[in-house]
Amino acid sequence: MSDESTNLSEPSSTPARTSSLGSRQHGSFTGVVPSPSQSWEIARIELLRGYRWVRHQDFWLVFTALIGLMSAFFLVQTFDAARSVGSGLAADEALPAWLVTATGVLWVFLTVLLVGDGFGSNGDLDNDGQYLTIRPAADVAGGVLFAAAAKFSVYTIGLGLAAAAGLVAGTGSLLPLLGITAAAIGIPATAAAIGYPIGFALKGFVRRSENLGQLTTVFGVVLGLTYVTLSVTGELLTVVERLEPVLQSPPVAWFGHLALVTTPNAGVDLTGPLVLLGLMPVLVIGGTVLAVPAARYAWLADTARTSAEEGRELPSAPESRVDAVLAVVCRAPATRGIASTTLRRAVRSPFQFVFVAPPLVAAIVFIEGAVTTGSVPWYVPWFVVWYGAWAAGAVLPLNPLGNQGSTLPTLLTAPARGRHVVHGNVTAAALVGVPLTAVVALAAGYLAGSSPPVLGALGVASVVAVTGSAVVATGIGSMFPRFDAVSFDGSRRAVPPSKRAYSLFSSTLSLIVIAGAFVADETARAVGAVLLSRWLPFGLDISVETLAILSGIVLVGGVVGIAAAYRVAIQRIEDYQI
Amino acid sequence: MTDHAIIADGLTKQFGSEHAVNDLSLSIPQGTVYGFLGPNGAGKTTTMRMLIALTEPTAGTAQIAGVPITDRARLTQRIGYLPAEPPVFDELTAWEQLRHVARLHGIPDDEADSRIETLLDRFGLLADADKRIESYSTGMTKKVGIIAALFHDPDVVLLDEPTSGLDPRAARTVRDTIADLVTREMTVFLSTHILPIVDELADTIGVINDGTLVAEAPPSELKSQADESPDLETAFLEVTAERDTTNAEQSQLTDSGAIGSEGEPHVR
Structure with a gap:
């Protein structure tokens, strides 16, 4: 077999054809070692696409922006800690051991x-048919790896800058x-x-395994x-403590030693950093x-096919x-169709739930507090009601038209009426949201020591x-539909509600639930009166x-608003035009 | 029901100052196939959307199966529509998708299921009916869309590129299905770029170019009008080129101030 035919799987391994159309000269390691210039070009495009995507x-x-705010806080903390260490x-104080541990943890x-990144979709090629037929897999793999390292260096550059600035400030040396x-x-x-x-x-x-x-x-x-469990219960620190002997020993500890080796008076042994500098390349x-x-092995895998395929009977109507x-x-039937499809899609493609996840950060604080103190504050059950209602509305009904995606013409040209769409969305939201919210709110109320009337x-x-x-969400959502999907990682997409719908719905619902809490709960009313009297302008005072x-x-x-939202949603869906 | 399944009079759609469809009039008899041709961006999809009340015309009126397009509630009971992008939810199986559509049409599950089984079998999809559509090929997805459009036995069905992405066997099935629909007095409004299909199936062909209906005739008549050779492709190219040339000439004349804005010739 000729050289050419043996190298068919690697396009650019074929003998270079030196034409005027471009350089195709490759070194003797082509196919094994990535070409730096080609890998850089692929990495550059990957990073550019990532930037434009965000x-x-x-x-x-x-x-x-949210992560940026949190990071800024964390960086300030890092700067303060580093300056304190530098001082x-x-x-002439000793170098704290936690610095080396922290670098090892990083x-x-x-x-x-x-x-995880390599395993996930970021480790896949969006244009494999193009890349792998133009360049050898080595160049492409090199590019992907290069891009990943550059992307993740955001962590070390940010932290490094803050730590270096702190140490410089503390030690007075550059x-x-x-x-x-x-x-x-x-x-x-x-x-x-x-x-x-x-x-x-x-x-x-995994791709080869059924x-x-x-x-x-x-x-x-x-x-x-x-x-999440380890973070909430504080056990993550215990895990780090258990790993400390490993993190404080070579070779992992060398990263910390390297970071601090040039810091005056740090007293770091030079051997580890030197060995690491030699090992890194x-x-x-x-x-x-x-x-x-x-x-x-990953890109060219034939995905395993289920063996149940062979000899199986023809499918029948699903139950x-x-x-x-x-x-x-x-x-x-139309209401049933909308509700059933909405629920099925939510379960099978749960990315929609990401849009209602942020308030759960507060839940982590509540759970952590409950675990450590053994008690639940009075307002937690009401927070649960607010969150349950908000999430049930925001996750599905807040975009009744946009959620239809490419099937919107089918819905609009079918005899199903606006009320069927509204009923279907509300039924889907309530069927899941009501039991979940009620159970968690009652459990939280019980733990908070709420009285029986409050539990009721x-x-x-x-x-x-x-x-x-859910009704209010359908009304607001039908006024401000959104059809643009958000991409999570290039392949997984979901359509979030529009920003206007999201804001209007969130503020309306918060107002109603807070009012509900004031009416039903004496403590809430008393706290509310105190807080409002403090916050109201012009010295206005408000009694309980x-x-x-x-x-x-x-x-x-709110009740009138629900009725109005119901009418608006029906009218809007029935009259909607593309 | 009137003798004409689709009647349009002066349908116009304007986006800002641009005419997407301009003064379009149609009269399509019941139980026929109307082939609707035109270059990309000529106004085919906008016309179809106006006819099924998905887009409001800027001017003009239309009736589908005797129902004015302003009465969407009644209109939806008479029409079936397949957009160019198959309207399916990737997360559902084909059977679930079709049952969903059946429910939107108010058809009870047991009645829908037997019809779904028959149609899935006819389009060679029954064996994959319990798999999610996200795992389907383009052609399979298209077939699900076609079944969904025809499922409820509408009086008038509007198909936008029904055979694109289909393999020859599947395309044959679609052609046979369309031919069969007509024998059942269904009217088919068929928009496509694949000329042999229109040549084979259409009773009348309408060619739209730049928002204006520039030719309308039975296939044989349209072909015979072609100067270079008597085939549909040549006829299509000549008719659309003629219009483009006329527009270009008019634009030149307007630029030079030779004629006013009312000087647009009607090629049709």
């Missing part, structure tokens, strides 16, 4: 994240910059070189829940070379419990608030009784 996704811009070192954290710069570059580079090949290999393995492929989502959920080049076959329940609840009010409020909020009356008026307004 810039054009309002959801991610908001998320990035201590200048005063490296381990980034390596684990990069394993020398800490050198060690920290070396660590800030070396940590993501080595983490990517180790993490990505592992991620690629795992991906290839059973593992079906369990990926379950593994992801279990991992996520484990992480070996690790990066070795990892990159290993990433190439691992990437081929589901959801349909059985809906058959009891909904009379009109919580139960009723859960039903009324969730159902009412006035607050009760005003809350009652808001609730009556």
Whole structure:
């Protein structure tokens, strides 16, 4: 067989054709070692696409801004801690051991994240048909790995800058910059070189396995829940403490030593950093070379097909419990159709739930407080009612037209009427939202020591608030439909409600639920009167009784608003034109 | 029901100052196939959307199966529509998707299921009916869309590119299905770029270019009007080129101030 034919799988391994159309000269390591210039070009495009993707996704811009705020706070803390350490070192104090541990944790954290990144869709090629037929897989793998290292260096550059500035301020010397710069570059580079090949290999393995492929989502959920549980219960620190002997020993500890080796009076032994500086190129080049076959193993995998395919009987009409329940609840087939499809899509493509997740950060604080103090504050059950109602409204009914996506013409050209769409959306939201909200609110009320009348009010409020909020959401959402999907990782997409619908619905619902809490709960009323008297301008004062009356008026307004939202939604859906 | 399934009079759609469709009049007899041709961006989809009340005309009126397009509630009971992008939810299986559409049409599940089974079998999808549409090929997804459009036995069905992305066998099934629909007195408004299908099925062909209906005739008559060779492709190219040339000439004349704005010739 000729050279040419043996190299058909690697397009540019064929003997270079030196034409005027472009350079196709490759070194003798082509196919094994990535070409730096080609990998850089692929990485550059990957990073550019990533930047443009974030810039054009309002959801991610908001998320990035929030993370940015949190990061700024964290960076200030890092600066203060580093300055304190620097001052201590200048005063001949010993270097705190936690600095080396923290640097080691950062490296381990980034390596684990990069394993996940390589395993996930970021480790796939959007244009594999183009890339893999133009360049050898080595160049493409190198580019992907390069882009990942650059992306994740955001962590080390930010933290490194804050820590270096703190140490410089504390010690009065610029020398800490050198060690920290070396660590800030070396940590993501080595983490990517180790993490990505592992991620690629795992991906290839899972893709070839019939059973593992079906369990990926379950593994992801279990991992996520484990992480959240460890964070909430404070056990994450225990895990770090258990790992401390490893994090304080070479080679992981060398990253911390490298970061601090140039800091005056740090007293770091030079051996570790020197060995690490020598090892880093070996690790990066070795990892990159290993990433190439691992990437081929992942990208060229034939996805396992279920063996149940063969000899199975032809499918018959599907039967589901959801349909059985809906058959009891909904009379009109169109309402049943909307509700059933809405629920099925939500379960099978749960990315829509991401848009209602942010307030759950507060839930972590409540749970942590409850675990540590053993008691639940009085307002937590009401927060649960508010959240249940808000989430039930915002997750599905807040975009009744946009959620239809490409099937909107089918809906609008079918005899189904606006009321069917509204009823279907409200039924879907209430069917899931009411029991969940009621159970959690009552449990929280019980733990908070709420009186039986308050528990009763919580139960009723859960039903009324969730159902009412779903109706209000449908009304507001039909006024401000949104059709643009948000991409989570390039392949997974969901359509969030429009910003106007989101804001209007959130403020309306919050007002109604707070008014409900004031009417039903004496403590809430008393606290509300005190807070409002403090916040109101022009020295205005509000008594508990006035607050009760005003809350009652808001609730009556809310009931009228629900009726109005119902009419608006029906009219808007029936008259909607593309 | 009137003898004409689709009647349009002076349908016009303006987006800002631009005419997407300009003064379009149609009269399509019941139980016929109307092939609707035009270059990309000529106004085919906008015309279809106006006819099924998805887009409000800037001017003009239309009736589908005797129902004015302003009466959407009644209109929806008489029409079926397949957009160019198949209207399906990727998260559902084909059977679930079709049952959803059946429910939107108010058809009870048991009645819908037997019809779904028959149609899935006819389009060769029954074996995959319990798989999610996200795992389907383009052609399979298209077939689900076609079934959904025809499922409730409408009087008039409007199909936008029904055979694009289909393999020859599936395209044949669609052609046979359309031919079969006509024998049941269904009227088919067929928009496509695939000329042989229109040539084979259409009773009348309408060609729209730049928002204006520039030709309307039975296929044989349209072909015979072609100067270079008597085939539909040549006829289509000549008719649309003629219009483009006329527009260009008019634009030149307008630029030079030779004629006023009312000087637009009517090629049709």
